[in-house]
Amino acid sequence: MYDLSPVLDTEAVTEVRPGTSVLVAGPAMTGKDQLALDILAAGSRQGEGALVVSTSDEASTIMEDYQARVGHEGGYPLGIVDCFADTDEPAPDRPGSYVHHVSSPADLTGIGIGITKCLESLHDNGADRGRMGLSSLSTMLTYTDRKTVFKFCHVLSSRLDAAGYLGVFTIDTGAHDEQTIQVIKQAFDGLVELRQSDAGREARVVGIADSPTAWAAL
């Protein structure tokens, strides 16, 4: 089981079944991508594997940021699929890390290959469980139609399920029409909704426990 309560303070997520994939959805500036990485980092602190698929940052930035989030340099296994910077430059060398570059967020096969290689590397580095974060589906939706993105999410969730991983995908609800959000949601087991209120950033979890959790400050 995966415990997400260090990040999302609710009973509902203390025991999330391996193979679960959730969608983190909210408008711009609500910290969706940060939340996804925090969920991964909480796992890394316990020695789980972490796999980051990014459409918006290059591998070296992710690695630095991620290290700060985990809070130590220790030998946690990390895999990165960088769909942002298609570069021939060697990835930063860090023991236990594996980086795969993909030419564009539209190259789904390339992303699939990257994920496969990362999972293999994480396994070789002793991680028999772990968490995968993908930021963001909104970027992918600007390159690829929603039907393809939906299918991609479904197939990827199934692959993560077979690997016993936890999947965390992010989407910017302000960037798409309501129908698109409704469709994409359906590819996931659960939903973490984020919003900005007068009280600050808030989150609630839908679909993991029997009923939605109350909005709670992050």
Next chain:
Amino acid sequence: MTDSTAPVVLIVEDEPDVAETYKLWLEGDYEVRLAADGTEGWEKLDEDVDVVLLDRMMPGLSGDEVLDNIREEGLSCRVAMVTAVEPDFDILDMGFDSYLSKPIRSDELHETVEKLLERSSYDRLLQQYYALVEKQATLETAKSGAELAESDEYERLQGRIEELQEDLSQTMGSVKDDTDFLTTIQQIGGDEN
């Protein structure tokens, strides 16, 4: 076997003895079509064909060319390339789903065809599932919660979606290993081309 619901396998092979042998092995379980070369193979290909066993080296239209045509036309059949030697190229780059190196044994052939059929049934289910999800989203955005609660159509739709989810998770075996996962991803990405 003449059962019209049996999956259709097209064997494209220029050596008659070899082609007949494959046919003999498969015809108990599938509807088998034979083509003696690439040109005939291309003629006998239509939407009903589920799996193509494609010999790579043939006079006339080669296996590679038939494969290009299949992908260009966007045919949904799955293709196993039959080669004389273990290929040293990348399956994904070549655009086929599986390969068999000669000589092929009966059990190998059955296993490959079954695996490819399972993959295409996963694709088909996913396609149906998407269509329903899209419909559901349309209703959800057009109608209020109260209207949805009263709608029989919405209720039926939800029931059907749950059934398909169940079917999909049972067919999920088809994306369990890496090659299956990657060829499935490639297929969904390729749909739009």
